[in-house]
Amino acid sequence: MPPASAAPAALRDPVDEAEPAPRRRARSRTGGALRRLALPLGSLLLFLAVWQSVAAAGTWSETLVPPPARVWDAFVDVSTTHDGVRGYNGTYLVEHLGISLRRIALGAGLGIALGVAAGLVMGTVGWVRSLFEPWITFLRTLPPLAYFSLLIVWLGIDEEPKITLLAVAAFPPVAVATTAAVAAAPRHLQEAARALGGSRRDVVRDVVLPSALPEIFTGVRLAVGVAYSSLVAAELVNGLPGIGGMVKDAANYNNTPVVLVGIAAIGVSGLLIDGALLRLERAVVPWRGHA
């Protein structure tokens, strides 16, 4: 703060005297971090306390509302080998999760790639958009479970219908977001690129696509969310091993603690993936807000 230190001592801000600006800023940053950590942690503890007391009150049976400790035990059980049984149904929790994440990566990845490609074409060629947009909107309104049976009839019960379901679920949000963003790519920048001698393809690659990136990222996050919420549906049939299959199988045996462990695993991994996507977006789109 050069102006403050240049002023006569009597005029200086006493707080400045006591503590230089950088340290004050650092403290307020840790204050923010505390708030960001403390509040969610507090609400989690409160939730656990309420859960424990509801379970202890015994209004509902343990099958309906198992106490937190039982769920923790279930978590340990499915993560270790106990009484000669490996995890849940011969597979550890992390392996169930890994298999499901692989399905999501393949399925949603495919849907996202196709969605970006379709959006690029639809956003640049008017009649293609008019032709396909109603179909995509229709597909988007369908709950994935509605076409899952059809996929089973067509593709069997192995990996294919699961991957396809996730791809079909992830496709519309990305296609819609990309179409809108590409169609709205700033004219004046496209004109500038053409004036520099860029071809139509150059303009798409160097202006249209980058200008659409922030919106595409929003679409991708939506798509991953939709794929995630379709996971249990995708693993309803022959889903073991897989986290959704595990939840469904445990539900068949009224094994509520394992169901809850599965749900928590799906939720936490979903949050982590969304956070990673946000970070990726900040790294890839540093000009956000400056376009």
Add this chain to the structure above:
Amino acid sequence: MVSRETDGARPAEDTGRPGAVRLADVTHRYGEGDDAVTAVGPVGLDIEPGEFVVLVGASGCGKSTLLRLIAGFERPTRGTVTVSGAAPRPGQQAGVVFQQPRLLPWRTVGGNIDLALRYAGVPRDLWETRRAELLHRVGLDGTERRRVWEISGGQQQRVAIARTLAADNPVLLLDEPFAALDALTRERLQEDVRRVTARTGGTTVFVTHSADEAVFLGSRVVVLSRRPGTVVLDLPVGLPRGDVDAEDVRGGAEFAALRARVAHEVKAAAA
């Protein structure tokens, strides 16, 4: 009403030379039917290779439309436009500096220049030297890695000029490039443009509102009437060009007389 002080018609074969710009009886209308607006014309203008033509006229008289016609962004409703003997196509014959810098925010300053070099077909191993050269020409050495929103508006406009010079086009079109700048920066850039174009020897068409800017920059000043713009004055400017002191040019009696003449015509044409 048209006072032509250039020497009559030129031989037709001249218009095919690189850098020649020819507008023959050009009219441009925007829109259809009842909404149609005649923006400019009829305008006839023969520009020789190497000329620095400044278009002056009131707001809305069709100056930008003329530049867009020469750049190939619009096709004339009537008449023909040829640049270097052919119908203009964007990015083929003429470089354009727009009123706003129009830099790509997802590229750094150097990245914006690189894009222009790539489009111009410059081999990749020459980019680094060419980039440094171009930035040096507009006085922005060492700014390659800056983000475009981190530099000032005047610096952005200079980057826009530098990237347009990447292609070595025989024709350079500038649409009020300095309108949004402060007087000091504007004068500096005017001197830069005057020096740069005197050295490269290409054809320049420059649009401005300012009689002062027109006379200082132009080897020829064309004043347009109100919309739809037609040529009301076509005035050669014989002020010394090349490596001369800008103060001397601006301070001379001839400069003052020409400036007064152009200012008067612009005012009369707008009335």
